[in-house]
Amino acid sequence: MAAFDFIKDKLAAQKAGTLYRQRNCIEAIDGSQIKVDGKWYLNFSGNDYLGLSQTSALKQAMQEGVDRFGACSTGSSLLTGYHYAHQALENTLCQWLNKPHCILFASGFGANHGVLQALGQKDSYLWLDKLSHASLIDGALDSQAQVKRFLHNNGEQLQKFLSKNPSADQLVVSEGVFSMDGDSANLSELAVICQQHQAWLYLDDAHSIGVIGEQGQGSSSQIKPDIVMATFGKAIATSGAFVACDKGVFDYLTNFSRHYIYSTAISPALAWATKASIEMIQREQWRRDKIVELSALFKKQLSDEVTILPTESSIHALIIGDEEKTMAIAEQLKNRGIWLSAIRPPTVPKGTSRLRVTVCAHHSANDINILAKNINEVLINAR
Numbered sequence: 617m618a619a620f621d622f623i624k625d626k627l628a629a630q631k632a633g634t635l636y637r638q639r640n641c642i643e644a645i646d647g648s649q650i651k652v653d654g655k656w657y658l659n660f661s662g663n664d665y666l667g668l669s670q671t672s673a674l675k676q677a678m679q680e681g682v683d684r685f686g687a688c689s690t691g692s693s694l695l696t697g698y699h700y701a702h703q704a705l706e707n708t709l710c711q712w713l714n715k716p717h718c719i720l721f722a723s724g725f726g727a728n729h730g731v732l733q734a735l736g737q738k739d740s741y742l743w744l745d746k747l748s749h750a751s752l753i754d755g756a757l758d759s760q761a762q763v764k765r766f767l768h769n770n771g772e773q774l775q776k777f778l779s780k781n782p783s784a785d786q787l788v789v790s791e792g793v794f795s796m797d798g799d800s801a802n803l804s805e806l807a808v809i810c811q812q813h814q815a816w817l818y819l820d821d822a823h824s825i826g827v828i829g830e831q832g833q834g835s836s837s838q839i840k841p842d843i844v845m846a847t848f849g850k851a852i853a854t855s856g857a858f859v860a861c862d863k864g865v866f867d868y869l870t871n872f873s874r875h876y877i878y879s880t881a882i883s884p885a886l887a888w889a890t891k892a893s894i895e896m897i898q899r900e901q902w903r904r905d906k907i908v909e910l911s912a913l914f915k916k917q918l919s920d921e922v923t924i925l926p927t928e929s930s931i932h933a934l935i936i937g938d939e940e941k942t943m944a945i946a947e948q949l950k951n952r953g954i955w956l957s958a959i960r961p962p963t964v965p966k967g968t969s970r971l972r973v974t975v976c977a978h979h980s981a982n983d984i985n986i987l988a989k990n991i992n993e994v995l996i997n998a999r
């Protein structure tokens with residue numbers, strides 16, 4: 617009898633290709649340090665860009681949310697899962713992003729998947745940047761639309777694709793800041809192209825919400841995308857996600873997005889804490905300034921022999937290339953007390969394995985100096 621032999625085979629191939637993945641349990645957190653297997657490390661792998669996750673204000677808001685609304689939403693938003701805390705959070709998001717409507721999802725993956733699957737109808741086209749997140753790709757492929765990826769940040773190719781189907785419904789999909797390279801989309805160009813071709817623009821702002829914009833509204837503040845999505849799980853430092861849009865799309869998703877309809881709404885306590893986090897993000901500009909300051913320090917302290925991708929975000933990628941070498945370098949840094957996860961295919965294209973550094977507002981200048989010194993020593997020795 618067949619016994620799912622592919623499981624064994626696939627795992628063996630994963631190990632042979634230095635692609636095997638496993639979890640590490642974070643036993644404790646203290647500021648920028650994490651404890652794993654009894655040892656403390658300086659952490660440069662988290663997405664808590666603004667350093668809000670461990671603040672007493674956010675912890676208190678979560679506590680207040682539990683006290684006022686309870687721990688669980690008790691159902692899908694269309695049954696008994698939509699509470700006052702969710703409504704208050706949606707209102708805050710609408711005001712912050714200057715959008716008329718907003719809808720909450722249990723995760724960013726679910727939001728992207730749920731929206732693209734619902735919008736991608738037969739005879740429509742979804743055009744995704746080549747470096748789009750897995751959730752965008754899966755949502756698009758699981759829809760009925762024609763799906764194609766354009767070369768990363770290549771407006772010229774996108775124009776050509778769009779011009780072939782002038783009368784079809786067309787949705788252009790991009791991230792504001794790309795998750796694994798940290799570079800930004802050319803948003804003004806994308807906006808003009810979409811307008812010329814009467815296509816809609818869908819912006820996944822997961823890595824710029826909180827970090828970019830005068831009040832941290834993200835890169836969507838530079839233009840007016842038709843639909844903006846972002847997760848709460850990075851700079852906002854809770855979890856879940858939102859999609860901001862017009863009334864038509866809001867009503868459509870409420871009626872047709874399977875992820876929305878058939879999934880338990882996020883906990884109202886979490887929604888309450890998320891609202892408090894967004895209020896802090898609006899007020900506390902110093903957190904964004906600190907990321908800019910520390911990122912500049914990091915670049916300055918790196919040896920000329922170490923190259924990183926140019927970015928204006930919290931994300932700085934050191935491309936190593938080979939999976940095995942990347943893992944070995946990450947291990948050496950770990951031995952020196954630096955936690956920097958290796959990012960390998962299929963998360964990034966083959967031959968571009970990398971160390972992805974995230975510079976966050978809870979880091980100190982000393983943390984950054986230690987990081988740069990150790991990267992310089994380990995990378996130059998590895999040559």
Ligand SMILES: Cc1ncc(COP(=O)(O)O)c(C=O)c1O
Pocket residue numbers: 723724725726728749751791795820822823847848849856857
């Ligand atoms: C660009 C992008 N979109 C969506 C997601 C998914 O968000 P979540 O972690 O809330 O599922 C992520 C997170 O990894 C991401 O990097």
